[in-house]
Amino acid sequence: MAEIRDTSPTGAQKALIDAGLALFGTKGFDATSTRELASTAGVNVALIAYHFGGKEGLRQAVVAEIGRRMSQVVGLPPVPAGLTADAAQERLQMVVRQIVAFLVGAREAEPLVNFMLHELAQGGPQIDAIYQRFVGPKHRELSELWAIATGLNAESDHVKLSIFAMIGQVVYFRLGREVVTRKMGWTAIGPDEVGRIADLIAGNVRLLTQRGT
């Protein structure tokens, strides 16, 4: 089995990872056969074993690729020191809009998100890799902003849980996309619908971080 590099692979490896991203994301890992992966990638079946040691190795390479893409798509600029509560709240809303745009709006993210949903539902160890690489740091930065905006402690349980609740609001619109579309009478979730979802959640964040008088 070849080593799994930390940089972007090329050629057959890249083609297989892209195929994995698409097929694992839509059909799930188990429902995808190696032959299907190979033909989608336009390469030979045997190359899966050659490059990744087997189907399981390809899955891990796909996870690594997802981590790489996510960290560059939703990378946050570092929180500047001495931010005022109002500025932090403003920034928080901006970040929410970014996350909505990525999770709900971006078509490129579709296989990524689908794949993660599958892994989440399965509860496998693959989540750990994504967590350490993406969710963990992200959550810390959001907590920091939330803390500044509300005047609470960033390490407090209340703040940490609030961040989860906030992310949940976004995730559900991706998760229950079909349900939302139908219930709202939309034909699809385009830029317009994404904007309205972002408006709502950003407004919710504003209300939730407003300090009681």
Place this chain on the structure above:
Amino acid sequence: MAEIRDTSPTGAQKALIDAGLALFGTKGFDATSTRELASTAGVNVALIAYHFGGKEGLRQAVVAEIGRRMSQVVGLPPVPAGLTADAAQERLQMVVRQIVAFLVGAREAEPLVNFMLHELAQGGPQIDAIYQRFVGPKHRELSELWAIATGLNAESDHVKLSIFAMIGQVVYFRLGREVVTRKMGWTAIGPDEVGRIADLIAGNVRLLTQRGT
């Protein structure tokens, strides 16, 4: 293939559906073999084809069973006429706590929720059955309460979207259970943790439905 009745099946059928509920929920549909289903149910493999026409038929029977169970577990008492805004808000918080208890807390719900996650991630037509039976009516009742509490129109997009955002807050704590547990430093999500999650989200609902002065 035998007809799929609308009442609870018994004997081998019930055993197979229970096995499907457990195995499809934890491992996913495709990763579960018919032999595994049969041995878990304590019956013969051939009975899957006899009773359900095949593995796919069993899946549909499992979906039907989930719809049956959910509608009885989280059935809402009808919203009484002439509810005040305060009473509606109170009731809304109560419902939120029920949903948290069911989705996040109840161990019986684990395979149900896992199975739905798989189906959601797959985007298959199975979701429709669950939607029409459970999500749709539930969403309507929640919208009604939210509308009374805020004074807005229950059919307005804002209210409908708010309900999705509210449900999302709950769902994410189930979806990202491992992540939440780790981040919070919890060992597991027991009754105590469920209570704190319910407190947070109920509090959020209170803030979000409060009328601006």
Place this chain on the structure above:
DNA sequence: GTCTATAAACAGATAGAC
């Protein structure tokens, strides 16, 4: 209704030519 036995297709992995 439930079983055994088996069929037919497919899975993932590998050996070896080029």
Place this chain on the structure above:
DNA sequence: GTCTATCTGTTTATAGAC
């Protein structure tokens, strides 16, 4: 590094005895 051909085990589905 990529291919063809093949091995071995497992899959779902079915035929037929009881």
